[in-house]
Amino acid sequence: xTRPGAKPVKERQVRVTxxxxxxxxxxxxxxEATAVVLFxxxxxxxxxxxxxxxxxxxxxxxxxxxxxxxxxxxxEEAIDLRTAALRFNVGLLAERxxxxxxxxxxxxxxRHLPIGYFGASTGAAAALVxxxxxxxxxxxxxxxxxxxxxAGPVLAHLLAPTLLIVGGNDVQVxxxxxxxxxxxxxxxxxxxxxxATHLFEEPGALDEVARLAREWFQHHLIPxxxxxxxxxx
Numbered sequence: 355x356t357r358p359g360a361k362p363v364k365e366r367q368v369r370v371t372x373x374x375x376x377x378x379x380x381x382x383x384x385x386e387a388t389a390v391v392l393f394x395x396x397x398x399x400x401x402x403x404x405x406x407x408x409x410x411x412x413x414x415x416x417x418x419x420x421x422x423x424x425x426x427x428x429x430e431e432a433i434d435l436r437t438a439a440l441r442f443n444v445g446l447l448a449e450r451x452x453x454x455x456x457x458x459x460x461x462x463x464x465r466h467l468p469i470g471y472f473g474a475s476t477g478a479a480a481a482l483v484x485x486x487x488x489x490x491x492x493x494x495x496x497x498x499x500x501x502x503x504x505a506g507p508v509l510a511h512l513l514a515p516t517l518l519i520v521g522g523n524d525v526q527v528x529x530x531x532x533x534x535x536x537x538x539x540x541x542x543x544x545x546x547x548x549x550a551t552h553l554f555e556e557p558g559a560l561d562e563v564a565r566l567a568r569e570w571f572q573h574h575l576i577p578x579x580x581x582x583x584x585x586x587x
Contacts, residue, residue, distance in 0.1 A: 363414045368461075370423055372453025379423035379454070381464075382414060389468040389493075389575035390419040390458055391567075394451055394477030394484075405553065405560060409472065409498070412564035418571055419467060421458060425450040425480070444504050447480035448487070455488050468575040470494040471514075472567060479504035485514045494574035496567045499527060499552050502534035509534055515541035517570045519563055521550030541574075 363382045370377045383390075391413055393406050403422075410420040424431070425447050426440055434440040441447075451471070458464045469492050473481030478500020485492040486508045495516045502509065502518060516538055518531045528546060535544045545566055550559040 363411075368421075370421075370454050370457045372450045372457065375427050375450070377423050377425065377427070377450065377454065379421055381419070381421050382410065383419045383463055384414045384417045386417055387419040387467060388417045389470060389571060390421060390464050391470045391472050391571060392451065392454055392458065393420060393422045394447065394471060394473035394481040395423075395425055403474075405498075406472075406474065408560050409564045409567060412561070413568055413571070416568055416572060418470075418568070418575075419464065421454065421464075423450075423454055425454075425477070441476055442504075444476060444479045444483060447477065448483035451480055451484035452487050455484065455491055459491055468493045470496070470571045470575050472496045472498070473500050474498045476501055476504060478502055482512055482516070483508050485516075486512045489513045494571055496570055497531075498563050498567070499524060499554065501527070501530060503530045505534070509537040510539055512538060512540050515570070515574045516543075517566065518542070518544045519566055520544070520546050521552055521554055521559065522546050522548040523550060524552045527552060543570075 363384050365380050365382045368379045368381045370379045413420055430440055458469055471481035471485055478497035479502055481495050482502055482505040485495050492514050495514050497518045520528050520531050531544055547559055547562050550556050554560045554563055
């Protein structure tokens, strides 16, 4: 979705090499992009997720490029539809994210850009694990309704500033996020969106997620923003 008056951003389909597999992706590069955000899909969703595309479009408005990929191959998707097992294989998903991160770091149009992660559901745990493994390349992580608790002991070693966003009515996930927040030693923040459920389907809820994510990435990925706000961090 593009806001009225916003300049449309062209999307290109890319094939991302991640270890032994090649993944399908959609790369969107605004003019004069300042950073790129890699989206980690949640349980049972794909790069075509309307929620992720809604957030992605709003990131484009502040010159943040995005890469939405399917972390499972077509054959693996078919298996996962029957068993729902692979979507909870955080190690496998993180391995694919690491591969996609390395691809961005070498791809001609993105290799100069700082990298951030936006993870949802189990994809958030994979994003945290991958961010710890690629601490030299990943500058910030945002989790939407995620399961950061599934990242386990990695949480204590994460360096990338991490924002956890949870719906106010998603009671169980709030508690899981609070437990994960307590284990994080990096710069961190937990934001609870009042009245929102797990999928942020309520009016304005997803826009609030996009606003929070946009500000987090702008502050932590773009040096000029950090200098302007006077923190120097």
